Amino acid sequence: MGNRILIVEDEVLIREMLKEIFLAIFPEVYTADNGESGLLQYNRIHPDLVITDIKMRKMDGLTMIDKIKEINETQKFIVITAYSDEEHQRRVRKQGIDHLLVKPIDCRNLIDISKNLLKNV
Amino acid sequence: MEKHKLRILFVEDDDLMRETISNILSKSADEVFLAENGLKGLELYKEHKPEIVITDIMMPEMNGLEMIRKIRQEGIPVKIAVVSAYSEKENFLRSITLGVNNFLIKPISYRDLLKVIDDFANVIFMEKKIEDERNQRFQAQEELKKAHVELESRVIERTHELAVANQQLREFQETLQDKIEKSVAEIRMKDHIMMLQSRQAVMGEMIGHIGHQWRQPLNTIGLLTQSMLFSFRNNNLTDEVFDERVSKIMEILDHMSVTIDDFRDFFNPNREKTTFEADRIIRKTISFVENSFQKHKITLRYEKEDDCIIEGFENEYSQVLMNLLINAKDALVHNRQDNRKIAIRLSSQLGQSCLEVEDNAGGIPEEIRENIFQPYFTTKKDHKGTGLGLYICRTIVEKNMSGKIEIRNTNTGVIFTIRI
Known part of the structure; x- marks a missing residue:
């Protein structure tokens, strides 16, 4: 599996944990600490899958997704959110997100979903 | 005659x-x-x-x-x-x-005879008249006596009636007293229940905030735990890595315990009046709601112009502010798409602390402005409000802490002012 994954997460500890866990399975894992740098990174590496948090400084996850979709309409996303209320989830899904995971996340679940999404690439 | x-x-x-x-x-x-x-x-x-x-x-x-x-x-x-x-x-x-x-x-002689008869007739007539008068007087006396007796019996009767009426009045007064006491007790009970209901509503809201606040650290703990499992499976879980992860988890758990303490302190039914710094309570209250306000894209600004020491119940003061903030948040989410703002100002005016909470949620119609402090009055739809929040705020500020709470409209929203 030579798929590229981009993880956008502003909290350093979580970002590093996710990177460590993903690196055990996927060889190419890149990170960014907010939407803005995530977008820059995206343009540089063109990942197959983007995993992003929503609430971040400078540019939030949903804004970044909109901008990426302008570049690549079929881009795969997994969104990690802390908001469990339905209204919020509905709003996120309307943006054409493939998967929405609510914190605290189960890594096995996250990895399974990632594998599934990357199978079709 | x-x-x-x-x-x-x-x-x-x-x-x-x-x-x-x-x-x-x-x-x-x-x-x-x-x-x-x-x-x-x-x-x-x-x-x-x-x-x-x-x-x-x-x-x-x-x-x-x-x-x-x-x-x-x-x-x-x-x-x-x-x-x-x-x-x-x-x-x-x-x-x-x-x-x-x-x-x-x-x-x-004919004359003598007639004179005797005439004299007798006169005497009889006079005697008769006297007798009649005596009878009349006697009758009058009897009637008077009878009237007197009647009067006396009526006085007795009336006295009895009065006594009965008095007794009834006394009983009525006693029942009235009972009723009043009962009503007062009922009202107190109702107030108490309202206070509890309102506190529960705030508590529910706070649990929501805490749940939100906790999601992040819970997520981190989850990842740290799972990363240990992955490292172990990949055979690179060294002593150092293990130590580092566990101490990181403990650090986060300690932080979460503080939130629990804050929460418990807030609902501690502490009825002792204390002196406290308004600034400290305001900051603590803001910290409870900050995260969920960010989620709703509400900018919460706090300015302290003066230090204010308040004598009263700090938890109740915090509850009042919490209520106003939640109301403002609900109004902003309902009425505005963007540029949602809440400004809190603390200053000292004429020896009193003055706390202002201003929002730009469009204000409140003048015709219901008077009603908003009434119990069970709510403008929130879908049974979101208990209608108790502002009533309890007023009770806390005006009854429990002898202060004053007021509301006025601005061009863009409302300002609540609390002087204590």
């Missing part, structure tokens, strides 16, 4: 004399009874009870004086005149002792 009937008994043994006098008497009297001796005279008297008796003295069978004695024994003040001659002096004296009222001297 009607003229009384005048009846005369005339007793005379001489037939001619009896006839003659009888004719004269008939003209003055209504009725005349005639007898020829005392015995017959007494019988007629007993039978008819005439008003006047005129009698001769010397008569067979029973003489006039004997008859008079017997008549007198009847006890009726009948008017009696005797007919006698001057020569019969003895008779005059005996007549007087028998209570004879008048004398006619023989030979009887």
